[in-house]
Amino acid sequence: MNVHAENQHKGYFCTMPENARLQSLLQEDERQFMEALFKTYFPLVCKSIYRLIPDMATAEDLAQEVFIKIWNRRDQLNEVYFKAYLHRAAVNMALDHIDKNKRRGGTHQELSPAVEDLRTTAPTVHVKETKQRIREAVDQLPEKCREIFILSRFEEMSYKEIAQHLQLSVKTVENQMITALKKLRVSLKEFLE
Amino acid sequence: MLSNDHIDTLIAREIEGEITAEEMGQLQSWLEADPANQAYYESLKDTWDLAAGAWSEMPEPDVERNWQRFSENLTAPAPLRVVTRRSSWWRMAAAAIVIVAAAGLTFTLIQRNKETVLTADNGKKTFTLPDGSKVYLNRNSQLAYNGSFGDDNRTVQLKGEAFFDVAADAANPFIVAAGASQTKVLGTTFVIKAYDDKPVQLDVVTGKVAFSGKKGDNGALVLTAGHTAILQTDKEPRQIQNSDPNFMAWKENRLYFSNVPLYKTLSAIEAYFNIRFIVSDPSLLNLNYTGTFDDPALTEVLDVISKTAEVKISEEEKDVYRISR
Structure with a gap:
């Protein structure tokens, strides 16, 4: 991760650390900066959103909005560590979207109990389907429980950060984490022998 | 313990x-x-x-395609908008609004014997559909739906231009087929416009819709407020910048020009009144024009433009006007 002066003449794709490269691009050429930023981090942003909102079209759409906001704020980014900033923006975008949906009265979580039973008690499972089943089990968690579990397990956020994001106490986050693990332990027991 | x-x-x-x-x-x-x-x-x-x-095996987003979609906005000088509010009228509507202009329409009807066809030949008309949704049809426009509309589907076929105020029903999405396009409504209100020989155009004012071509949902472009997309024949939808503030003039009964070249002013007036202009001196077309007309009458508009832009406007034949110095 060293910045070698001799590498800089090779252009932007040298061994400069990613963030410094993006920062210098931002000063030199906004458009090139945006393209580099987008192409480096769009998958990360998109996947972070997708884990919370398991619909790729919506995830891509919201990821686009994250980058639109970045572009509109491009003159205020000179102190930013982009990867963390984008990751946070992605999580916020997804959580806002879930909140808005909830206020409108519909979320993908509101499956009927019958559907849930079918999914969680389906009999034999092939190894290939394991990951799918784990995803489904996580998706079946109660809404807040699911959000907290995903933020902790996959978005590498501390309980304190999660508590701040969701405006909950750390205690609640800890309780919900254990609730999530207990529920998953039951619905995934066939994989936990 | x-x-x-x-x-x-x-x-x-x-x-x-x-x-x-x-x-x-x-x-x-x-x-x-x-x-x-x-x-x-x-x-x-x-x-x-x-x-x-x-x-660990989640689907990979198509970065190139997403960059294409994103970068088309970058050429625009104005800041990108996530939400656009073009007028107080729309604020009250508070929902998804869409315009689609469609090309090469084939108007096929699935259940001919049971279908309902709504038409607006010369004037604008308002209808209420069986599910409670409202439709405002512009002139020369036609909307059709089959007998099962409202039961297991809410699909309509549009030829021409219409504004939809869709009744909420999350379990049964409202779909408008116009030309090669399909617009799936994720919000509640929108407009579709469809003219022959032009690409299908979708303009979202508020809310959110999914816009697709031949590939169906796989190639769908999900558009949020303030964004515009077009669908050319045999292609997939792509996002563009819509700079026309008069795209909803017919519904709002309002024409708005803010320092725009006269050719843009004239084409908006042509579309609004269904007339044609002939311009003998092309240099006139680059004169800038500013003005707003509420519930405009053609004679009034022509009168105001001829005075403010200092041009002569004369009627050449029915619905055809000549503009000269």
């Missing part, structure tokens, strides 16, 4: 890695007290580990 809740909290903290030495000591002695405790702890840890694989 430690309570189970307290132990759970310690396990949660241990998993996070934010456990104090003292808490770790408590957890350790609890684990050693009973093999069942150890089994409980391990099952939760195993669950945590197992969950890691859940998204």
Whole structure:
């Protein structure tokens, strides 16, 4: 991760650390900066959103909005560590979207109990389907429980950060984490022998 | 004796890695007290580990395609908008509004015997559909739906231009087929416009819609407020910048020009009044024009433009006007 002066003449794709490269691009050429930023981090942003909102079209759409906001704020980014900033923006975008949906009265979580039973008690499972089943089990968690579990397990956020994001106490986050693990332990027991 | 809740909290903290030495000591002695405790702890840890694989094979977004979609906005000088409010009228509508201009329409009807066809030949008309949705049809426009509309589908076929105020029903999406396009409504209000020999155009004012071509939902472009997309024949939809503030003039009964070249002013007036202009001196077309007309009458508009732009406008034949110095 060293910045070698001799590498800089090779252009932007040298061994400069990613963030410094993006920062210098931002000063030199906004458009090139945006393209580099987008192409480096769009998958990360998109996947972070997708884990919370398991619909790729919506995830891509919201990821686009994250980058639109970045572009509109491009003159205020000179102190930013982009990867963390984008990751946070992605999580916020997804959580806002879930909140808005909830206020409108519909979320993908509101499956009927019958559907849930079918999914969680389906009999034999092939190894290939394991990951799918784990995803489904996580998706079946109660809404807040699911959000907290995903933020902790996959978005590498501390309980304190999660508590701040969701405006909950750390205690609640800890309780919900254990609730999530207990529920998953039951619905995934066939994989936990 | 430690309570189970307290132990759970310690396990949660241990998993996070934010456990104090003292808490770790408590957890350790609890684990050693009973093999069942150890089994409980391990099952939760195993669950945590197992969950890691859940998204290890998630779908990869198409970065190039997304960059294309994104970069088309970058050429625009104005800041990109996530939400656009073009007028107070729309603020009250507070929903998805869409315009689609469609090309090469084939107007096929699935259940001819049961279908309902609504038409607006010369004037604008308002209809209420069986599901409670409202439709405002512009002139020379036609809307059709079959007998099962409202039961297991809410699909309509549009030829021409219409504004939809769609009744909410999350279980039964409202779909408008116009030309090669399909617009699936994720919000509640929108407009579709469809003219022959032009690309299908979709303009979202508020809310959100999915816009697709031949590939159906796989190639769908999900558009949010303030964004515009077009669909050319045999292509997939793509996002463009819409700079026409008069795209809803027919519905709002309002023409708005803010320092725009006269050719843009004239084409908006042509579309609004269904007339044609002939311009003998092309240099006139680059004169800039500013003005707003509420519920305009053609004679009034022509009169105001001829005075303010200092041009002569004369009627050449019915619905054809010549503009000269």
